[in-house]
Amino acid sequence: MAPREESAGLRHGDGGQQDEARLSRRSLLSWMIGGSAGLIAVVLGTQLIGFAASPAFEAPSSDWVDLGPLDAFQPGVPKNVQFVITHRDGWKEESKAASVWVVRGNQGTNDVKVFNGHCTHLGCIYSWQAATRTFDCPCHGGEYTIDGRVIAGPPPRPLDALEFKVSGGRLSCLYQDFKLGVSQKVPA
Amino acid sequence: MKEERGRGFRNWLDQRLGYRAAWAAVFERSIPEGLNWAYTLGSATLFVFILQALTGIFLALYYTPNPDNAWQSIQFIENHVAFGPMIRSLHHWGASAMVVLVFLHMLRVYFMGSFKYPRELTWIVGVILLFLVLAMGFTGYLLPWDEKAYWATTVGTNMVGAVPFVGSFLEGLLRGGPSVGVLTLPRFYAVHMLFLPALLVLFITLHLVLVIRLGISTPPKAARQERLMYENRAPVGRSAAAQRGVRG
Ligand code: HEM
Ligand code: FES
Numbered sequence: 001m002a003p004r005e006e007s008a009g010l011r012h013g014d015g016g017q018q019d020e021a022r023l024s025r026r027s028l029l030s031w032m033i034g035g036s037a038g039l040i041a042v043v044l045g046t047q048l049i050g051f052a053a054s055p056a057f058e059a060p061s062s063d064w065v066d067l068g069p070l071d072a073f074q075p076g077v078p079k080n081v082q083f084v085i086t087h088r089d090g091w092k093e094e095s096k097a098a099s100v101w102v103v104r105g106n107q108g109t110n111d112v113k114v115f116n117g118h119c120t121h122l123g124c125i126y127s128w129q130a131a132t133r134t135f136d137c138p139c140h141g142g143e144y145t146i147d148g149r150v151i152a153g154p155p156p157r158p159l160d161a162l163e164f165k166v167s168g169g170r171l172s173c174l175y176q177d178f179k180l181g182v183s184q185k186v187p188a
Numbered sequence: 189m190k191e192e193r194g195r196g197f198r199n200w201l202d203q204r205l206g207y208r209a210a211w212a213a214v215f216e217r218s219i220p221e222g223l224n225w226a227y228t229l230g231s232a233t234l235f236v237f238i239l240q241a242l243t244g245i246f247l248a249l250y251y252t253p254n255p256d257n258a259w260q261s262i263q264f265i266e267n268h269v270a271f272g273p274m275i276r277s278l279h280h281w282g283a284s285a286m287v288v289l290v291f292l293h294m295l296r297v298y299f300m301g302s303f304k305y306p307r308e309l310t311w312i313v314g315v316i317l318l319f320l321v322l323a324m325g326f327t328g329y330l331l332p333w334d335e336k337a338y339w340a341t342t343v344g345t346n347m348v349g350a351v352p353f354v355g356s357f358l359e360g361l362l363r364g365g366p367s368v369g370v371l372t373l374p375r376f377y378a379v380h381m382l383f384l385p386a387l388l389v390l391f392i393t394l395h396l397v398l399v400i401r402l403g404i405s406t407p408p409k410a411a412r413q414e415r416l417m418y419e420n421r422a423p424v425g426r427s428a429a430a431q432r433g434v435r436g
Contacts, residue, residue: 044239044242047271047274047275048242048243048246048271048275050270050271051246051249051269051270051271051272051274051275052246052249053270054268054269054270054271054272055269057270090250090261090264091250091252091257091260091261091263091264091268092257092260093260
């Protein structure tokens with residue numbers, strides 16, 4: 001709303017009654033009103049736009065899970081780690097319990113495998129059998145070697161290895177579930 | 189108003205739209221002498237209404253009128269949306285401000301006698317607006333779906349239930365069932381953000397058309413002085429008043 005003092009002046013000057021002082025008072029007021037309207041529009045406008053655009057600036061939720069110090073895992077001894085992951089989609093928050101098996105080899109700090117805790121057949125929770133040195137699934141007799149290869153039962157693919165990283169001596173993994181019962185590893 | 193000819197976008201637009209005449213009719217109309225700040229209360233109400241409409245439209249981006257999620261969606265606005273607390277507070281306090289302003293505006297109109305001929309219709313439309321504003325407050329109060337909202341609405345709709353004969357029917361109509369529940373929230377939401385705003389826009393427009401068409405009423409004091417001026421053909425002032433005293 002730009003003050004239109006020129007035309008206002010034209011109109012109100014018609015009668016010849018108005019003096020200069022009155023004209024400038026009028027245009028000062030209209031500048032003040034226009035200025036406050038503009039200020040409100042800018043302040044409120046930026047907030048409203050920020051409000052509306054807010055989700056677009058949200059970093060995609062990352063499900064990196066801290067699994068603790070790497071030293072806590074001994075080479076050749078698979079260890080189960082359980083945790084709760086919270087997935088947020090807008091105001092909808094979903095928490096679920098999940099677990100992984102961490103297997104360390106002897107070849108240094110990067111010789112690590114992190115397996116999703118679900119059997120690739122139909123998702124049961126398998127566990128490490130120290131006696132047979134296999135991962136056994138209780139549901140339909142699935143068995144895997146220490147590096148996740150299937151050696152018995154119906155599982156259609158090896159255990160699902162997860163992305164992991166070691167930083168500052170701590171191990172973390174990108175927890176992910178995959179489609180069950182199929183031979184390809186496709187994210188669920 | 190004087191027609192401005194010539195080139196330029198504004199003139200081009202004005203020759204087709206006539207916006208200058210419209211602008212002048214609204215913002216450069218003559219008003220009586222002796223007005224004071226109380227005469228801005230209607231405009232203040234209008235300003236807050238526009239603010240409510242804007243912030244309300246934006247809040248609708250996140251608010252979810254579902255009993256399972258309504259409360260969480262508001263927590264989300266409060267904690268995760270940029271400027272969320274600000275926009276929500278504006279709408280929250282604006283609601284109270286609007287009710288206060290509309291009453292003050294009505295009091296000004298009442299005490300200045302502005303409801304008299306020819307402004308009775310403006311007053312009647314105003315009364316409709318008053319109820320619409322109160323209804324906005326009542327329906328909006330339920331939407332946060334917290335304990336206070338729930339019980340306030342239970343009590344409010346119980347009161348309607350006390351109406352003779354048709355009470356329980358009205359209560360069921362408002363609640364969408366025998367008690368405040370799953371159907372009540374979407375009902376209040378729809379009424380709050382669709383039915384009532386449509387009616388408000390309609391009646392505010394009518395109200396403003398009437399205000400502009402009839403012009404602002406002259407305040408009693410200025411009107412008295414004007415009358416005196418015409419009666420006595422004398423300058424207004426203490427002497428004029430004295431003269432009136434002499435004439436009885
Ligand atoms: C949404 C609510 C309302 C809005 C936005 C509104 C707006 C306005 C505006 C902008 C004016 C011009 C003069 C002024 O600002 O005082 C006005 C005048 C008037 N309003 Fe309202 N109003 C509302 C509610 C009401 C109510 C509740 C009543 C009375 C029951 C009422 C009765 C009148 C009357 C009679 C006038 C003419 C006053 C005169 O000519 O001096 N209005 N209204
Ligand atoms: S779920 Fe593991 S073998 Fe079927």
